[in-house]
Amino acid sequence: MEHSRFLVLENGQVFYGKGFGGAAASVADLKGLAPAGYSGAGEVVFNTAMSGYHEVLTDPSYTGQLVVLTYPHAGNYGDMDEWGESGPENRDDIRGIKAAALIVRSLYRGPVPAGRIGLDEFLKNHSIPGITEVDTRGLTLMLRDHGSMRGMLVDAAGDELSDKDRETVLAYLRGFPDMEGRNLLADVGCSVPAIFNPTGSPRFVLLDCGSKANIVRELTARGCKVVLMPSLSSAEEILAYEPQAVLISNGPGDPAVLEQQISAVQGLIGKTGVFGICLGHQLISLAAGAKTAKMKFGHHGVNHPVRDEETGKVFVTSQNHGFTVLEDSLPEGVSVWFRNANDGTVEGIKDDSRNLRTAQFHPESSPGPDDAKWIFDRFIELAPTTVHA
Known part of the structure; x- marks a missing residue:
């Protein structure tokens, strides 16, 4: 049965909707919760993809985030565990939903193809709250204009949240950590090494800081041996x-803030080929001497144009x-390979x-769907044939 649920943002804005999926905290619950102790709270970001909600929910990079889908309808094709991105298929210990909550304009509740479950049931199975019938357009414009901000879902009776209850939620959010400064690697990735395609070549170690399943698939599909290792692994x-x-x-x-991982990467540079995707790109840049900064609202979606600075192709x-x-922090010898065609980052x-x-x-998840998979071929081409001591 649908019930009232509210999204409260740290700037005091409240968005009314209907709850689905797992339970959200009530205002009374917040008094006994420590900051960061509730899955329905975190950084609110918007994703501009028209499909792929299952992959978004299970992407480890969305840990600690409430995801707003700008496409107005979600759930019409259901969910299957096989689509999950939270680690390789045979590592059930690290699979599941990673996002803190899902925010949609319209939730589909009808039948789905055989062998699949509905989006509502999928979130219930993982105790992750969702909210529907939200003005996601207005919410997205607010995040675009003012930047990503902390927020949380709460359940309450009626169609409005009282001023007193709103202040209780805001007090909780003020104690909730910002994404800037957060180390979330303890919540993702493997805890012990695993080997895939053991007789393959070349030999890749994949440092698992929350690796998506498709990265392993793309490497093994090209014949590579892949050793998946925990993010706390040392260079040695x-x-x-x-x-x-x-x-x-x-x-x-x-x-x-990932000092241990940055140190490990520094110990690898010059001893083997060192490549990175997403957070890996940032860690390698930091290890090489560059700096990173928080973006206003980030890039979340499947429609971002990128220019290859070597060829000029987009x-x-x-x-x-x-x-x-x-870019102005890149040290001598390090240059830009790719540039965002929208904002130049x-x-x-x-x-x-x-x-x-x-x-x-x-x-590994290019929207073409093969637009960028050639990058794995480039990584393999650049893998040295000898191993340095």
Whole structure:
């Protein structure tokens, strides 16, 4: 049965809607919750994709975020666990929904194809709250104009949230951590190594900072051996597998606070090929001496044009990131490989002398769907044939 649910933003704005999926906290519940102790709270961001809500929900990079879908209708084709992006298929311990909540204009509740479940049931199974009948256009415009901000879903009786209850929620949000400064890697990724296609070549170590399942699929489909390793692995532990290349995965949170991962990458540079996707791009840039900064509302969607600075060609990409590498901080020898054609931000770097290549976007989920998959071929081409001691 539908019931009133509210999205409260840190600027005091309240959006009314109807609840679906898992339970949201009541205002009374908040008094006993520690900051960051509730899954329905976090940074509110908008995603401009027309489909792919299942992949969005299960993308580890959305950890700690409430996702607003700008496309007005969601749920019409259902959900299947096989579509999940939270780690490889045989690692059930790290799979599931990673987003904190889902915000939609119109939720489909009708029948779905055989073998699938409805979006409402999918969120219920993972205790993740959703809200529908929200003015997502107005909400998106607010986030575009004022930037991403903290927010949370709460349940309450009636069609309005009282001023007293709103102040209680706002007090909770004031104690909730900003995305800037958050280390969320403990909530994603594997805890022990795993090997895929063990007789394959070349040998890649994939440092799992919240890797999407498709990254493993794309590498093994090209014949690679892939060693999936926890994000806390040291350079020495990684090099013990004698990789011909190391790929640093995507993941959530603020890259600048990931000191252990940055140190590990610094220990890898010059000893093997070092490549990165999304958070991996940011970590490699930081390890090379560059700086990152929080974006106003980030890039979230599957329609972002990127220009290859080597060829001048533009292609459309899938993206999900709220931080960017500052171009004027790139050290000598490091140049821009890709650039966002909309706002000019850095979408990839290269340093051929040290065999570094990165992509801020997601070549494993390009919307074409093959527009950017050639980047995996480039990574493989650049993997050295010998391993340095």
